[in-house]
Amino acid sequence: MAAQGNAAPIIIKRKKVVSGGGHHGGAWKVAYADFVTAMMAFFMLMWLLNATTEKQRKGIADYFTPTIAINRVSGGGNGSFGGNSTFEEEMLPFNGARPVAAARPATRAQSAETADLKLLESELLGYGGESDVMENEMKHVITRLTDEGLVVELFALPDAPLFNAQTGQPTRLLRKLAGVLVQTAKSVKNDIAVGAHVPSQPVVAADIQVWDRSSQQATVMRQLLDDAGLAAGRVQRVTGYADREPATLDPMDIRNNRIKVTFLR
Template identity: 55%
Template sequence: MSVGSNAPVIIKRKKVVSGDGHHGGAWKVAYADFVTAMMAFFMLMWLLNATTEKQRKGIADYFSPTIPINRVSGGGDGSFGGDSVFTEDTLAQNGIGATSLRAAPQKAGSVGFKDGDKLRELEQILLGSGGEVLASENALRHFVTRVTDEGLVVELFALEGEPLFVPGSDTPTVLLIELVSVVARVFALATNSVAIEGHSRSHAVVLKQNPVWDRSVERAEIVREMMIETLTPERIDRIVGHADRKPAVSNPMAMRNDRLEVVLLRSDV
């Protein structure tokens, strides 16, 4: 080609693509997740093969602590290892637990529950919200709880066909014995004083002697005697009979008005 030729100059551009340019390092993260998942899968398969049915149930219960394992016990394979929440050997020794037969040592400055939060913790135990169901399903129909300025009030009441006392007497029924036992066990976790108040339904005005005053006081006294089987007598602050002056429902003669109120008093009132 001569020097003076006008032939065009052709320039070729070559695009170089890096091997990691498109995906970057994302594949490494995905691979790590895959390996982790496979490891977890093989561990699960190994556990299923190496454990018994009872052990597998214990593992499942550990991750579902709100499911009651037993009405009284904490469960054999659960976090309590077979002990109830009321087992005194496992309770923290802070001066607020134990029964009168095995009192926990009091620390300097230890006092009873003062605030509503602590009272509500005991209320949740009574209602079985933490997994410990202390009362039978039928018994749970016969009490309600509330936290007031006075303290934790537990109201035990009769229903039609299910009285707290044998009709015409002051002999407690099996139902009342169960209810008082549950309340006493929970109140034993505190050191606060206790008040017991009796209420009675109205009777026909034609009665020559109206027994509602005497009956409400006598029944409160019977509950006091039942409570001190678990609590120390000194913790009972008072017993009161209200007769039929404070009915729970509009019909003054309704069985629902036969009731008792057991109050765990605030220590700062």
């Protein structure tokens, strides 16, 4: 009996295991994360609707459309498309853009027209060799051959403007260049487009008139061509481009004051 009285008591510890991670469990964290994700997606959708154009929205929608074909050329057969590719013009999915036409070889008429425009360009640039005075004036002329036609650009310089700053009237330089254009234009029958660009005005200017000025200058240039003897009906359009598409990094540079005469294909 004495030996049993000296024995150490046996202590049993029981741990209470709580399932669920606490009083409310962890399910609320998952629900809250889903809610935050949904709100973020909602606000992003609202931002996209406000910050994009209709064409861009169509492109975004088509990106997530699973029905666009992977290959440009169909495998053929008598299925729903009858062997046609969904990238053909008649079958193209509605994505706000037309299919890119395959490059076609230039026809004989197109090649002849390009040759005529190149000859016109050579004749125009050849005027600079007639005299020292004319050579100085032809420094205001650059040309380039584009898909639209031969673009002849007349640009102003700080010491040789195309228009009078006070009156808006054409200078003697622009009148002479218009005469040269009409003289060379007699060798071809291409229609003509006239456009005008002007430098940007300071942002603090009270009255921004870049659109009115460019439109007025384009109209004046058309009148100069008519006065110089250009055949009636050859001018197909007259456009004022304001201060868009500047020619130099400085949008207020006088070099951006220019006239474009395009001999259309």
